[in-house]
Amino acid sequence: MRPRRGLLLRDGTDAGEWDDLVRGHPDGTPFHQWDFVTVLSDVLGLPARMAVAEVDGRAVGVVPLLLRFRRPVVLVNQDLPIPYLGPLLPPDVGLPEVLTAVRGFLRPHPVLLFEVRSRRPFPVPSRWGWKRIDGYTSAVVPIAEQDDEDLIGTLSYSRRQQLRRALRNGLTTDSATRQEIAERMTAWANAPFLRQGEPARWPAGAHLAFYDRLAPTGACIATAVRRDETLVSLSLDLVAHDRIYGWEVGLGEDGRAAGAMLAIQWSLMRRARDLGLRELDTLGAPNPGIENYKRSLGAEFRPRGVARWRSPVVALGKRLARPAGLVLTGGADGHRE
Secondary structure (H helix, E strand, O other): OOOOOOOEEOOOHHHHHHHHHEEEEEEOOHOHHHHHHHHHHHHOOOOOOEEEEEEEOEEEEEEEEEEEOOEEEEEEEEOOOOOOOOOOOOOOOOOOHHHEEEEEEHHHOOEEEEEEEEEEOOOOOOOOEEEEOOOOOEEEEOOOOOOOOHHHHHOOOOHHHHHHHHHHEEEEEEEOOHHHHHHHHHHHHHHHHHOOEEEEEOOOOOHHHHHHHHHHHHOOEEEEEEEEEEEEEEEEEEEOOOOOEEEEEEHHHHHHHHHHHHHHHHHHHHHHHHHOOOOOOOOOOOHHHHHHHHHHHHOOOEEEEEEEEEHHHHHHHHHHHHOOOOOOOOOOOOOOO
């Protein structure tokens, strides 16, 4: 058998080809789709290279690259505010081959850092520069052909009681309007980070940009929670393959106290059931409190893969900078969901 040529990357220009490759891969998510990646690039101000991977002249997958330039070097997919983004390639293509292709593709800019996040664990090279980042999981609620009582039965007893109380107290869910997304969503989504003294995760208008691009295609669901016709919470969620991804939530002050998070969860479970979808992916749990909360919603936790490669230049720079009291960083090891 003739040995294959190495993995090569070319600029993708056809959104249809790209999304077909994403849909054809078992680890493809809405976060990989053309519209999502290109909107993310715009709202974060990070140039995107939509690299299509070829082997022996045949397209075999995609490698989305969001770039942070620190002239003359570039950092790839560093600390993005999304849970999944990385190569979607055949299983026999390893990370060292991917990295070699990425470095060649981005030449003349040397790659300082390359980060990969996947729905499932993957082999991480033991060679120098690569690091597996442990502790990442996905909280997934299985959805079957169940009636409302069966669905609510997947919640813990205390959550069932809280949900029923919230519904009795007048909480309702329906589709959010474009104006509501424009006026409230980003501010509400950023509020928890600002309260903790952290920078805002999203720039103004970010969620509206996603809504405008994704909602017309059916890839995005916008949900509003109201009490007595007053808006108390918003949710922007994604649909792809056989699951809904519970993505971004914005809570007003009244929403937290009223149990709006439970109302959103209940709405998404029913929506997934009605669409014939298999799972509701509520993404990760960055601390034990959120993990316990998601378990009480019926979620099961599955490990996922996160790895990072750092150029030897980073370690060398740190050693050289230390005597002078300088700091050279190449990305944080923390994560937020």
